[in-house]
Every structure is written in structure tokens, then in C-alpha cells.
Amino acid sequence: MEKVSVFGAGSWGTALSYVLAQNGHDLLLWTHRQEQADEINQHTNKRYLKEIQLPDSLKATSNLPQAVAHGNVFVLAVPTKAIREVCQDIKENLDRKVLFVHVSKGIEPDSLKRISEMIREEIPEQWIEDVVVLSGPSHAEEVVQEHPTTVTAACENTEAAIRIQDLFMNGYFRVYTNTDVIGVEIGGALKNIIALAVGITDGLGFGDNAKAAIMTRGLAEIARLGVKMGATPLTFSGLTGVGDLIVTCTSVHSRNWRAGNMLGKGKSLDEVLEEMGMVVEGIRTTKAAYQLSKAYDVPMPITAALYAVLFDNVSTDDAVGKLMGRMKKNEMEDLIDLL
Numbered sequence: 011m012e013k014v015s016v017f018g019a020g021s022w023g024t025a026l027s028y029v030l031a032q033n034g035h036d037l038l039l040w041t042h043r044q045e046q047a048d049e050i051n052q053h054t055n056k057r058y059l060k061e062i063q064l065p066d067s068l069k070a071t072s073n074l075p076q077a078v079a080h081g082n083v084f085v086l087a088v089p090t091k092a093i094r095e096v097c098q099d100i101k102e103n104l105d106r107k108v109l110f111v112h113v114s115k116g117i118e119p120d121s122l123k124r125i126s127e128m129i130r131e132e133i134p135e136q137w138i139e140d141v142v143v144l145s146g147p148s149h150a151e152e153v154v155q156e157h158p159t160t161v162t163a164a165c166e167n168t169e170a171a172i173r174i175q176d177l178f179m180n181g182y183f184r185v186y187t188n189t190d191v192i193g194v195e196i197g198g199a200l201k202n203i204i205a206l207a208v209g210i211t212d213g214l215g216f217g218d219n220a221k222a223a224i225m226t227r228g229l230a231e232i233a234r235l236g237v238k239m240g241a242t243p244l245t246f247s248g249l250t251g252v253g254d255l256i257v258t259c260t261s262v263h264s265r266n267w268r269a270g271n272m273l274g275k276g277k278s279l280d281e282v283l284e285e286m287g288m289v290v291e292g293i294r295t296t297k298a299a300y301q302l303s304k305a306y307d308v309p310m311p312i313t314a315a316l317y318a319v320l321f322d323n324v325s326t327d328d329a330v331g332k333l334m335g336r337m338k339k340n341e342m343e344d345l346i347d348l349l
């Protein structure tokens with residue numbers, strides 16, 4: 011049994027707490043809202059996971075120092091834009107080494123940092139045992155129904171990855187390990203961009219041909235960038251690459267797909283965000299990936315088309331026309347670098 015603190019009580023933090031509590035760990039879930047801690051201690055979190063009864067052993071608090079004092083393993087489960095703030099608050103209260111796990115899928119615009127890099131910038135090295143990324147095709151709504159789910163724990167230090175594999179693994183939640191942190195973080199973050207784009211084409215009324223095209227060419231541009239950044243090409247054919255791409259582009263649970271779908275049906279970005287009420291990571295990540303494509307000089311036409319729709323007022327019809335009208339090419343020419 012491990013002592014674990016989970017920071018962030020949205021859909022994913024709550025679902026992972028459900029798994030950890032069921033696995034018999036001594037768990038404390040931190041939320042920044044007292045009324046949400048009270049609700050979770052009554053065994054529901056209806057805003058994020060309707061109709062789900064949480065285990066009695068799943069305890070919540072809104073007292074951050076208490077959560078920091080509790081665990082030897084910290085699971086960070088807040089949206090990317092809150093990672094630095096939560097790390098700064100944790101740092102103020104931390105007085106020992108802990109193993110950090112992050113489960114968020116994004117890249118920070120402008121700094122172009124991955125989440126493990128942001129954690130290492132905010133928390134002094136002396137308090138970090140290691141940083142493990144937990145990622146893969148895993149909608150919270152299905153995990154709490156105990157439907158079979160597979161994810162990957164990634165860390166250059168295999169022992170730390172195995173510790174996190176053991177922490178989460180059970181009969182419905184299977185965890186693999188990988189040492190390719192860059193590939194796992196890039197795949198997890200950038201698939202949200204492709205899910206937004208697929209949502210748009212679905213919203214425009216296009217069919218499965220368009221969906222398959224965006225997913226396949228989307229994975230090619232993610233891998234192209236990832237490999238230039240130092241990732242292992244094969245990671246993109248794994249759970250955190252094509253696996254997460256499939257689930258996010260095809261599941262009704264995906265907030266990124268749903269947001270794209272509303273955009274494709276003609277709603278404005280502000281209307282979509284208002285209606286979602288949950289994080290849509292792909293929007294900020296589109297900005298970061300667009301900047302990364304320039305910084306690494308990697309062509310990313312789908313990302314660029316989505317960037318133009320989201321931030322430059324280009325219509326979805328014009329973006330589709332531009333993508334389809336690109337210069338003719340050999341399917342493999344941009345992939346050669348990956349071999």
C-alpha cells in the first residue's frame with residue numbers, strides 16, 4: 011500500500027482516485043473548492059462524473075498543506091494551464107522527496123514546455139524523486155464503469171515507471187511502461203488537436219473518409235514533430251500515440267471532439283467553451299504546436315489549418331479547401347525522417 015495524494019478533482023483526477031482507492035492505497039484527493047471536497051466525501055462528484063458512487067475509502071480535502079503532507083506519490087491531475095500554479099503551491103509546503111506523476115495532456119504556449127519540464131522548473135530538484143507520465147486511451151467515464159482500459163507509465167527511470175505501473179494496475183486498468191517521455195507527452199498532447207479537427211469535419215457533415223484522412227495524416231505530423239524533438243518513432247504506434255488518437259477522435263466522451271463538432275456546426279469558440287464547462291486542452295495546445303512546428307521547422311498542415319480557424323478567423327470551409335489544395339506529394343516523403 012502506498013500513500014498517494016491526487017491534486018485536481020475534475021473527471022480524470024476523480025477517476026484515477028477511484029482506481030487508487032479500489033487498489034487499497036491510502037489516498038487523499040485535493041480540490042481547490044471546499045464544497046466539492048464535501049461532496050466527494052459524501053461519495054459523489056456529479057459535475058464531473060454523473061451517477062457514479064465513489065468508494066468509501068476515497069477521501070477529499072481542500073486543504074493543500076494537508077494533501078502535501080499526506081503522500082509519498084503525488085498525482086497531478088489539473089489542466090495544463092494550472093500545472094505551474096499548483097506546483098508553486100505544493101512547493102511552499104514540501105519538505106521531502108516525492109515521486110511526481112502527471113496525467114495532463116498539453117504543451118505550454120510560448121515557453122513550448124512539456125508538463126514534465128514545467129514540473130521540474132517549478133519544484134526544486136531536491137524534492138523530486140522522479141517524474142512519471144501516465145497517458146493513453148482512457149476516458150474517465152469508462153474507467154469508473156470499470157471497462158477495460160490500457161495506459162502507459164513513462165519515465166527514463168524504469169524503476170519509477172514500474173512503481174507507478176504497480177500502483178494503478180488492476181483487473182480493468184492495465185498499465186504498460188515506456189522510457190520515451192518526450193514521445194508519450196507529445197503524442198498525448200497533440201492528439202487533442204487532431205480530435206478537434208475530426209470533430210470539425212464531422213460537424214461539417216463529412217464522412218468517415220475525411221475522419222480517416224485527418225487521423226492518419228494527423229498522426230504523421232505528430233510523429234514528424236515528436237521525432238525532431240527527440241522522441242522514439244515507435245512510441246507513436248503505441249497506446250499514447252495511435253491508441254489515444256483513436257479514442258479521442260471517435261469517442262462521444264471526448265471534450266476535444268465535441269468542441270470541434272460544435273465549431274464545425276457553426277458555433278463560435280466562445281460559445282463552445284461556455285457550453286463545455288470542462289477543459290478542452292487542444293485549443294491551447296494548437297497554439298503551442300503551431301509555434302513548435304515553426305521552431306523545429308516541421309510541416310504540420312492540419313495543425314496550421316486548425317490554428318487559422320481558432321485564432322485567425324479563417325472559416326472552416328476555407329481551411330478544408332486549403333488542406334485539400336496543397337501541393338501534390340508522395341505519401342511517404344515527410345515520413346522518411348522517421349525511419
Ligand SMILES: NC(=O)C1=CN([C@@H]2O[C@H](COP(=O)(O)OP(=O)(O)OC[C@H]3O[C@@H](n4cnc5c(N)ncnc54)[C@H](OP(=O)(O)O)[C@@H]3O)[C@@H](O)[C@H]2O)C=CC1
Pocket residue numbers: 018019020021022023041042043058087088089090092095096113114115116148149150151287288289291
Ligand atoms: N477526462 C479524461 O478522461 C482524461 C483527462 N486527461 C487529462 O487530465 C487533465 C485534467 O483533465 P480533466 O480532469 O478531464 O479536466 P476537468 O475539466 O474535468 O477538471 C479540471 C479540474 O481541475 C480543476 N482546476 C482547474 N484549475 C485549477 C487550479 N488553478 N487549481 C486547482 N484546480 C484547478 C478544476 O476545478 P473547478 O471544478 O473548480 O473548475 C477541475 O476540478 C487534462 O490535461 C486532460 O487532458 C487525461 C486522460 C483522460
Ligand SMILES: O=C(CO)COP(=O)(O)O
Pocket residue numbers: 115146147148149202205254257258263264265266267289290291
Ligand atoms: O485524453 C483523453 C482520453 O484518453 C480525454 O480526451 P478529451 O480531453 O478530449 O475528453
